[in-house]
Amino acid sequence: MLLPNEEIRFTGGDNLNLDRIFKAESIAVIGASKNEAKQGYKALARLVEGRYEGRIYPVNPKEKTILGLKCYHSVLDVPGDIDLALITTPAHTVETIIEQLGKKGTVGAVVIAAGFGEVGDEGKLFEEEIIKLANENGIRIIGPNTPGIIVIEKDLNLVGLTNVPEGNIALLTQSGNIALNLITEANLKSQTGFNYYVGVGNEADIKFHEYLEYFSEDPDTKVILMYVEGLREGRRFLQEASKTTQVKPVVLYKSGRSVKGSKSAGSHTGALAGISEVSKSAFKRAGVFEVNNPGEMFPVAETLALLPMLKDDSIAILADGGGHATIAADYLTDLGIKLPELTSETRDKLAAILPDNASLDNPVDVAGGTDRDPTIFADCAKILLNDENIQGLLIVGLFGGYGIRFAKNLSYMEEDAAHRLGKLMEKMQKPIMLFSLYDYARPHSLELLRYYNIPVYDSLEIACKCMEALSAYGSYLREYDKEGNFQLNWRFGVIPGGQNIIDTALAEGRNVLLEYEARELFRLHGAPVTPDYLATSADEAVTCAEELGYNVAMKIASPDILHKSKAKGVMLGLNDEPAVREAFHKIISNCNQKYPEADIKGCLLTNMSKKGIETVVGMKTDDQFGPTIMFGLGGIMVSVMKDVSFQVVPVSEYWAKVMIDEIKSSVIFEGFRGRPPSDKDAIAKLILTVSEVAQAYPQIKEIDLNPVIVHDQGLTIVDARVILKSADCR
């Protein structure tokens, strides 16, 4: 088995030149067509009719000209180089075409055909062959199973879609209809749009993180928006994302979390949908803003592209009715946004322009005060944004509909208010956004707001989510933890003694360390492992117990007995010599009886742990992200309540502390029912040690320190279990 950093990669590596792909000066459309329904026509038509300035070569052996362009019999007939190829022909033709493109100096090929990795093992093998062939020919593949790419500025549109609105959002997606969804939404509900659209497809060659790196450096891209079914190289993605988010926001929606959804994703893009808890915490640490609902994707990206960030998480709500005010307050509270009290000065100013029954609390309810003059919205907004405690404003309710619902002349007042709100935001550099129930009717006042970069949403929930994104990204930038990178340094921190333990086990054909081996491994790495002794006879056990001091615990030591309790191989609270002697004989006889073939090394003796809070610290190898630390309270809190936190290795001190505080039950560490507070620093240190061990020995697949009893000072590792990747993986 190969280790992750030793994989032989067919994916081209250094020869990726996305700039030459996205700025291609010559494009061949292979499978160019006169049939208007085919992509070989549509893409060609978009290139011809648009601003695309490079050379265009239709390739089709059956046609002489298409759309006024000379059509070539084959790739080899094209005069001069081909920077980029769009291959719209079926899967079985791709191999020959790639070979031909290799001779034309092509750097990138977009492969539309399905029938590769997403259709099962045979398709996967075929896909790998194609990628290998392409890379050998110096060609990088976008897709396969992709709708293509669009570079708006150049009108380099290989998807063939019309009416893609222009803006500063780079779109990376694993679904053509989600892309169409977002484009349609941008057209209908926004004045902004996209600068790139990349259909990532099966992500067989060029991976998400490679596109991300490009957009990260692209000065025109303000926000990167991603629809992901599964990440082929999750670890590399996190590395790249955590760099990108320091310069621009990344918004992501991940589907495929259910069994049916994950199966659907598999048959769609061949993606392996990962455990959502691990990816959630990993994305968060990388500063990626994950949305929970596809309807939030475009609005959140738009908000982050257009609005100034929130300086802190304190905003005001301005409503023209109690219902929307109440619901918005509920939502924002759920999302951790604060609605501070207004200063008395602010309240006085509002009181001067609003009716007596207006609510001058935050949320502010104008209570009919704007019914005859909606410009009062702008007056209120100015007062609120001038309050030093208020960093942003959410306006909710009917704005935009006064002219429609009540009297036509109110429309003009709404337009006046829109101009003033727009200028106010520009001046104050504090974000303003709206929920309007009249958005669907598209009144002019709302278009004006959008002209001033004030987004308007037709869902209160989505508007609140956008406010959260502004707050979350702002605080990520302020609190970014420099230690929290995702660089795995395999074998960093390896200790010869530790390596020896692992090598011994592997040499003996074992993929599980014995408990005393696991304990020794962690002891070598500085973990507070209490002394233990391996006794091979009852006499030795007594000597050991007296060395340790009573009272002691005794456990069977055998590579063949994993479930020690089940084999009646554990006895606790042994307080004197006869008890130890009896326990030794009993444990050995119990285990001999249950596992007559077992290789019994003896019994392990340790002191009984002091009382404390039972926790679990573990490590497992995630399919997408590699080694991942897990932390939670012991017993049913982990197994039933799933109250667990995850972080991928390596974990920094900052993130170790986040892991402890993140579990719902963490308050019990502060002291519970009269108990003293627990030693959280000791837990954090142990988490760091587990992270270090996982990194030092790539052969380790799983670690389970369970239970770990945390005291008011220090902790006790009661049981330790280490599973290796496989006996032949040294």
Added chain:
Amino acid sequence: MLLPNEEIRFTGGDNLNLDRIFKAESIAVIGASKNEAKQGYKALARLVEGRYEGRIYPVNPKEKTILGLKCYHSVLDVPGDIDLALITTPAHTVETIIEQLGKKGTVGAVVIAAGFGEVGDEGKLFEEEIIKLANENGIRIIGPNTPGIIVIEKDLNLVGLTNVPEGNIALLTQSGNIALNLITEANLKSQTGFNYYVGVGNEADIKFHEYLEYFSEDPDTKVILMYVEGLREGRRFLQEASKTTQVKPVVLYKSGRSVKGSKSAGSHTGALAGISEVSKSAFKRAGVFEVNNPGEMFPVAETLALLPMLKDDSIAILADGGGHATIAADYLTDLGIKLPELTSETRDKLAAILPDNASLDNPVDVAGGTDRDPTIFADCAKILLNDENIQGLLIVGLFGGYGIRFAKNLSYMEEDAAHRLGKLMEKMQKPIMLFSLYDYARPHSLELLRYYNIPVYDSLEIACKCMEALSAYGSYLREYDKEGNFQLNWRFGVIPGGQNIIDTALAEGRNVLLEYEARELFRLHGAPVTPDYLATSADEAVTCAEELGYNVAMKIASPDILHKSKAKGVMLGLNDEPAVREAFHKIISNCNQKYPEADIKGCLLTNMSKKGIETVVGMKTDDQFGPTIMFGLGGIMVSVMKDVSFQVVPVSEYWAKVMIDEIKSSVIFEGFRGRPPSDKDAIAKLILTVSEVAQAYPQIKEIDLNPVIVHDQGLTIVDARVILKSADCR
């Protein structure tokens, strides 16, 4: 303090005649106006211009005629009776007007003015006076602080809104702008609408449940849709709702769950927003479908009004792209909807009309198979709904947009498909609904679907929620538990000995029962309370312990010492005579030292409990719903993890079992880590007993049986605490 069933109610009770209000044959508009911005004009204009056939009396001392109608100086000048009055004048004028209306035989008055219960204690008193006066005059009040009511069929529109779309949904709301929101949405996104709109306002006189009862019996009302900030008579609401939901669905959104939201609700309608966990379980038991998002309100009500119910929770997804298919599968799985495997017959039929790379699993992805012929959607729908395992169909993606996005002639094919889908639903009586990303563009094909009662949504999340509502209401009707009513029979099941214990405590000025009193109370009601003895001396303690058999627990018994452990008044695991003797002296001396003034009755002795799972069974008095049972696991599972279930009293056996199964941690009762399963029947029985005790003695405010140790057979109530409402409440 009055008990709930003994409250003196000023709220008119029997003289409510909503039929005469909603079908009023004469209406006075008090505060009628020529100012078009005022409700006194708008309401009058709607009455005059519409189909309203009754007599209309504008009242305004300053005008002679308004809108061609004679205007009266005062109510008393109106000739003949006034069935219903709309009072648009300020709060301070209402008292006089009510007195005058009393003389005109008026049955109902809609009071628009704010400044009552929602503005604080003074406003509340004023509100109570007005209601009392009105009821004495035979008048019931809608509001105050309401936008009014609309009866669509009669064009009885006192709100003054135009363009309220007609349909079969009765709308009950505590917010005018939420109503406007829903009406706007219905106009723009639906072909159905409302038959009633009632602005409930402060709910000061006529309560939610009274309107509910009326709509329940109204044959034209198919669904009742409610926006609630707080229920003034929550218990009566549950009683009425559980009757109503047996004949028609009730959809409800409740806001005010956050501190800020609840404060906003308070200043809006004076509502006391309740604990959302209690209301959630109560609504569910009453068969009310609670939505979590205001954007779901209208769609869910529309779906329930238009579509056949789901026969079970198994549906198919039909998608024209993998992204939407995957997301829909995730959502539906989260909501508990099943996506069964398709039969091989179904798969064969689909394979015959779809391309090779189509996914014939459920979700079905046509993979381009509809690109040139969207009528294939109708073919697929027919095949899917003829599968015996499939009870409903969700179509997701671009349908409606083929003509817009690809080629105009595809629109006609989409329209053809719409007609066929409509007829298919009618024939099969299985629900069909759509998510279309082209809804916002309002293509004709989607209007056609709506004509056939197939709803179309522009949010995938909302479409899935609507499917859940069809499934949930269907299963509620199938599984309705007749025992699960909400009728509180105070004093039912009272036992003289139990009453005596309570009376004694109250007579002694105590509002807490001593532990042995509480134990005796539950013992009298058949709960498995283990024997206990009160010892007043060390000698007695020894006798008691020997009677019980060792080992025993000993606890201080004093009405003045509530926190027994804190006072060092508890000693456990006493195994012999000297231990018992020493413990008695120690406990008495500890408590004397800590509480020198305490009235010490002695020490209570019980057996130590066998091992088992620690649980808590409690009862508390909820502000909105009255006595409510609480159940959860002991320790941090209740206090930190909030893994608790609630049911209002009385609890039936069915709902007691639901309470046990509903907590997340309930799987541990099935046997955990080799333990035997726990006696869930014993827990259910104890819950029933607590419910019975809560009902038998209205003086009880709180019960806390904590911990209750559940064994594989039976359970042990280790500590029991009963708090009474107050010492002067007999």
